Amino acid sequence: MRYAQLVIGPAGSGKVTQFSTFDSSSVPSKSRFQSTYCSALVQHGIDAKRAIEVVNLDPAAEHFDYQPMVDIRELIHVQDTMEDEELHFGPNGGLVFCIEYLLENSDWLRDKLGEDEDDYILFDCPGQIELYTHLTAVKKLVKQLQDWNFNICSVFLVDVQFMTDGAKFLSGTMAALSVMVNLELPHVNLLSKMDLLSKGARKRLERFLEPDTHAILGDIDLSGSNAFNDKYKKLSEAIGGLIENYSLVRFLPLNLKDQESVSDILVTIDNVIQYGEDQDIRTRDFEEADDDGD
Numbered sequence: 159m160r161y162a163q164l165v166i167g168p169a170g171s172g173k174v175t176q177f178s179t180f181d182s183s184s185v186p187s188k189s190r191f192q193s194t195y196c197s198a199l200v201q202h203g204i205d206a207k208r209a210i211e212v213v214n215l216d217p218a219a220e221h222f223d224y225q226p227m228v229d230i231r232e233l234i235h236v237q238d239t240m241e242d243e244e245l246h247f248g249p250n251g252g253l254v255f256c257i258e259y260l261l262e263n264s265d266w267l268r269d270k271l272g273e274d275e276d277d278y279i280l281f282d283c284p285g286q287i288e289l290y291t292h293l294t295a296v297k298k299l300v301k302q303l304q305d306w307n308f309n310i311c312s313v314f315l316v317d318v319q320f321m322t323d324g325a326k327f328l329s330g331t332m333a334a335l336s337v338m339v340n341l342e343l344p345h346v347n348l349l350s351k352m353d354l355l356s357k358g359a360r361k362r363l364e365r366f367l368e369p370d371t372h373a374i375l376g377d378i379d380l381s382g383s384n385a386f387n388d389k390y391k392k393l394s395e396a397i398g399g400l401i402e403n404y405s406l407v408r409f410l411p412l413n414l415k416d417q418e419s420v421s422d423i424l425v426t427i428d429n430v431i432q433y434g435e436d437q438d439i440r441t442r443d444f445e446e447a448d449d450d451g452d
């Protein structure tokens with residue numbers, strides 16, 4: 159088995175692009191702040207003597223100091239699709255084309271990934287939300303990875319600054335739900351950039367973290383009765399009910415400045431993709447044998 163996180167989320171949510179604060183040759187340091195999810199996880203892995211690799215699937219990524227294990231830009235760059243005489247894509251169509259091109263050339267990816275057992279890989283994806291909410295290319299890519307023995311889960315990052323009031327929280331939740339329904343993968347939602355919230359904002363957010371629709375709806379201003387408000391209220395309640403009844407969408411706060419937060423998230427995701435279970439079984443067997451006096 160191999161293990162993978164598909165790291166997705168809107169542009170700027172903090173998935174990876176900048177590795178500028180990351181220096182892979184440096185000594186482990188618990189205090190240095192890693193500015194994005196992937197770099198924080200890689201650094202956490204180094205501190206814990208655990209190999210966590212990154213594969214760059216963002217064909218528009220500019221530059222990073224860190225060398226990813228595989229880089230889609232070696233196969234195709236979004237610039238290629240925009241400058242090509244026939245294709246002439248804009249940046250968004252170009253991104254979609256690149257992911258489809260990767261699918262058509264999946265042998266390239268398979269060879270690059272190799273076949274090492276127990277690899278643990280973060281796939282950094284582009285921040286174009288349509289790729290996850292309704293297009294099929296990423297879904298097909300996931301299927302490929304599963305065929306190549308990857309236990310994979312999607313990790314959806316949302317910038318917490320866009321989630322601090324009821325209405326925003328509902329819309330972020332709906333985005334997460336669309337991704338979950340489309341990808342059909344084990345799924346973890348993260349609120350990134352927790353370090354940027356004030357104490358007050360953090361407190362307000364806490365009410366939303368356990369899915370309590372009343373808290374969320376109470377936060378939406380529906381005072382004053384008019385035709386729009388009445389309809390809007392009904393709609394919000396219906397959406398709230400959907401979220402509550404299915405208990406589907408939960409968000410975990412991620413604070414990259416807090417090592418404990420990073421390690422809690424990693425443990426949660428490891429459980430989801432069953433990373434480490436084989437090792438556990440092996441230890442347990444060993445302990446049982448020991449009890450028998452062997």
Ligand SMILES: Nc1nc2c(ncn2[C@@H]2O[C@H](COP(=O)(O)OP(=O)(O)OP(=O)(O)O)[C@@H](O)[C@H]2O)c(=O)[nH]1
Nearest residue numbers: 169170171172173174175176193194284285351414
């Ligand atoms: N303070 C703070 N800043 C963060 C955090 N995570 C990311 N950032 C910053 O947010 C900005 C956007 O982060 P990126 O990693 O480029 O975002 P992305 O999700 O990869 O975006 P796309 O590649 O456009 O899809 C960068 O300037 C990061 O340094 C965080 O946890 N805290």
Ligand SMILES: [Mg+2]
Nearest residue numbers: 173174175216
């Ligand atoms: Mg990025």
